[in-house]
Amino acid sequence: MAGQQPEHRRVEGSLAESSSSVTIDPVMAAFQLLLPLLVTCVAASARPPRRLPACQVVQMDAFCSDLSLRSAPVDLPRGVQTLDLSRNHVQNLTRETLAFHTGLRRLNLRSNEIHFIQPGLFVDMAALKVLDLSRNRLNVFALSNVRLGPLTAVETLDLSSNGLYTGMTDYFLAHSPSLEVLALNGNSITKIAQNTFSGSPRLKKIGLRNNVILEIESGAFDSLSGLTELDLSKNSITCITDFNLCNLKVLNLSKNSVELFHSATSTDYYCLLSLDLSENKMSTFPLLPRNNRLERLDVSRNQLQSVNDTATPDEKTFFSHLRYLDMSYNQLQSLPESFFHCMRSLEVLNVSNNCIGEFSVADEGLLRTVKVINLGYNSLRSLTFGENTLRSLEKLLLRGNGLATLDSGVFRRLPSIEHLQLRQNNLQICSWGRNRQDAPGCVSFSSVPTLQILDLSDNQLRTVPADAFAGSPLKSLDLSLNPGLDMDRDSLSGLERSLVHLLLRENNISSLSMDLSSLTSLKHIDLSTNQLTTVPAWNRDSSIESLNLQNNHLVTLEYSTMLALEPSLKTLYMGSNPLSCCSNLDLLQMVQNSAVVVPDIETATCVHQEYSEPVNIEQVTQDMCLRPGGRYYAVAAVVVALVTVVALVLLVRCFRARKPEHNRSFRA
Template identity: 65%
Template sequence: MAAFQLLFLLSVGCSVAFARPPQTPRAPLHLRPCQVVQMDVLCSDLSLRGVPINLPRQVQMLDLSRNQVQNLTEETLGFHTGFHRLNLHSNRIHFIQPGLFRDMKDLRVLDLSKNHLNVFAHSKINVGPLTAVEFLDLSNNGLYTGMSDFFLAESPSLANLSLNSNSITKITRNTFGGAASLRKINLHNNVILEIEDGAFDSLDNLTELDLSKNSITCILDFNLFNLAFLNLSKNSVEFFQSVESNVSFKLRSLDLSENKLLYFPLLPENNVLEFLDVSRNRLQTVNNTGGPENQTNLIFHHLRYLDMSYNKFKSIPEYFINCMKSLEVLNVSNNCIGSFSATSKGLLHKVKIINLSYNSLQSLTFGKNTLPSLKKLFLQGNDLSILDHQIFQRLPSMKYLQLQQNNLKICGSEQNQLEPTLTNQKNSSGCVSFSSVCNLHFLYLSENNLKTLPAGAFTNTPLKLLDLSLNPGLDIHKDSLSGLEHTLVHLVLRENNMSSLNPDLSLLKCLKHVDLSTNQLNTLPTWSKESAIESLNLQNNNLVTLDHSTILALEHSLKTLYMGFNPLSCCDNLAFLHMMQHSSVIVPDIEIVTCVHSEHSEPVNIERVTKEMCHQPPPTNYTLVVVAVFSVLVVLAVLLGVCCCYRRTKHRRGFRA
């Protein structure tokens, strides 16, 4: 029978060879150069059908990827057997000589991805033995259920296997029977519908399993105790439940994102899970069973990262996160949560990031000393209007606060001094204090319908970035930025419909990046020569003239300037033109920077303006005209005088005796 199969393979190989059109002789090695680096030979992308002749006899690594190899034989490989690594990725291999790898005792890495091995699998002949192979890549080969068995049957040392992007529909008990040493299996992007009971039981060393992007509908009685990483994302999983056992699970990372989960995954109490992603499912509650009477207590003492975003949660009860003593990142964005509270002392004492963005928050409560390690808080897109006005002062480590797309009012210096005596006292002023938030560096307040920015709004808060954009009609008090003189680096005030800017930005000694685009500004703020501005965006304003003193003040530090869509005057901005032509300032939008010239009906690109276009008729021309007129008058006067004298002389001669 084996002889018949071998004869069949040889006949297929011969028929393919005869069917192939005549080819020109292969060019010698010096015309098809492979790169030789010590004992590594690189021959990728050379349209080869086999290795060139005269390769080093002791070659250890051969890269023959992205060529035109069809039949993998001893001749194809130049009769070399000492390979440690062999890369045949992206060829056209559909035939492998039986026993080809038998004498390759040192072969550790074999990459056969992106070939046509499904054709070879029809012969039902084992590729092995792969005695020493530890890494095998069979991805993108059109393999379906049962075909991988012929490549794994005799792989005693195999540790890392990739079968991604094939057409496997079922994992059977025999699939990995010949590769008992497997530690990592990649089955991403297949069509797996079923996993037989015990399919992975023989793999005692298996620690990482990727089953993402398949068609698995449920996982019941999960019992891979030694598995550390499990990826089930992008399936159709509705239920995930582990077996009841006193044996300790070693699972540290579980990815169930982009499935159809209806209930929270049920995991054993004795777990060491650190990473859990259940985002983009259909979860409405943290219950892990159909009814509250059967609810099992969730215990995640080691959990550090929890992502529950893009679900349908309406609330996250405190008891749910009470067991997560090690939690560092909590993401519950894009849900329907109406209220969130963390009031128990030490409840989330290690949490560094909380993302509550794009919910329906009406109530937000943080107790004192509840979140001592919180550094980043995301609250954008909630339409929050009422908060305890000193809520952010209870977050001593917070550096980054996202509050855009809400409806908040900012407290001024007088209101900041009125601290409520009780945490839950109603906020009678209706404003939120951003004063004395001792470590806050980044604050985003765009799209909050802010009408005023009062004086002393950020005193004793070391802001480096302040975003107040998209608050049309915002009235900024001249002392609103007081206290930020030595910290503020980025200031964003775009799309506020401002016609003037009240604060003196020259007082902000560290300010480097300013965005004033899409306003109604007709004059620039005043800057002194001590200005540190490096980037300035003035697009979409009403600027006609850039003050010469301002240009001189900015020129020594400015690196980037945006000026497009302003009604600039061509001949009243020669200082700006000089700066563009003779300084290192970059104007990225220079192609759309135009100006108005009296002699042109359409705006002129600023780069085409020259000094000659703006020269007035020289005053010497008027002098010449005056001199010429005066000379003519003098000549006329002289002639008139001569005529008069002549007539007088003639008259005298007529009466002489």
């Protein structure tokens, strides 16, 4: 036993050694795990920092917008001519910010956070022509009483939406001898002082839209001999007196509070081409320069009650160049013919939404060039055109006047008329021919050889007589919104080759007596919101591309008719009808499988007797229209027939078996 002790100790020693090795292994393992992490960290620290998205450089133009930059990237190529840093986070504008690019021609810093500009920054930029500093915080910079300039070469400067108020513009406009285009829109300027633009004598275009301008000092624009465009819209200006900017071509004073506009009494020739005085508070017509080139005048949405027609020849303003005149949305009671005597070039006259009761043109020398007259939404009681008047008139809009009586041939006196809008009146259509019985005051629409578009919707029309439009090559005819309208079988006679658009919606029509298949050029027809139970018949010669059958009483759509339309039909509206799913199965499958577009497919449903709710036409299948057990219906029918035949055969045999046999006797 004693001799075995050393071996036992050796065993214990080996166990002790093994246990010590086990305690060292976790340290090594941890070191092995940490080593890759340490290597990764060292490698990461050796890498350069993550670069921001690069600018897009095209030739010598660098576009760096929307990159969250605080300055121009330093790696831009030298000689860059255009630098776009818009919509970034630039706050301080210094030489370092612009990476010392002094050769720039166009610099865009729109929509940043700029509130500081290094003095003299633009002195060395002798080539800079366009500078956009809009939508920043330059009002903070202006508080430092430091001037932006000199801007020796800048021709276009945008300072819009910077919170600038009266007096602050001086710090930006002083020493800008080359400036031609200036935008100060969307600031808080209340006054234009006499010396506001004294440092920019070459200005041609000034934008002061959407400020709070209340006052313009006398002579504020006098030093700007080259000024041609001035936008003062959306301010608080109340009057313009002694207007004397002879070289100005475009003046926008819309959306102010102007009550009076008077030009200076002068025989000077004014270059003004466009004057916008819309949305103001004028009660009298503006007094414009006697000698002018005005082509466009907008005095809509004011409080005008009359026009200047009593002025003496010496006081009268000549509008010999005027092409567009808008006096809509005022309170005008009348338009005397004398008002148009000096308008030799007028093409568009808009006097809609006034209170005009009569409109007449008897002198053939008046309005000879006018092409469009809008008299919509007035209180017209009479409308008179003399012979050979309005020879160029193409479009006459008379919507919403409640007209009930007119001279029957009033529109035949318009030799160039193409478009008549008579919606929302109370007119009736005259019959054609000698033996006619017309309602008093009816209007004839036949034999108007140039008429192409006619809107008679919402006129309380009772009938459309035969040949009502014969001799008038209509392309579009709207007879909608005339409930109870009775149309003759030949109402559309004469339009077979011309009519393209036909609208008959919301007329409570239950059936159509007209043969629409004869209208070979018809492409678009609207029959929606009526009481139709059948679809008009068409043949393969049809050109229908768009058909609206919405909101009718259609249970079955004739498949043969719809099949005839399929080659040309592109759009079909068929929602809100009580269609039968199984009675229109072929049609629904055609719609599902063809290229015809059904825009109201979500509301296009059909009725199925086994479903409590209407079924969308896209979900209808042939199996849905088989009876219960219908899959075996044909087989069952054959079986029943066979059983019936077998039963009949058995009955016949049974009858013969029970029949008594005749006695047979033989005599020798």
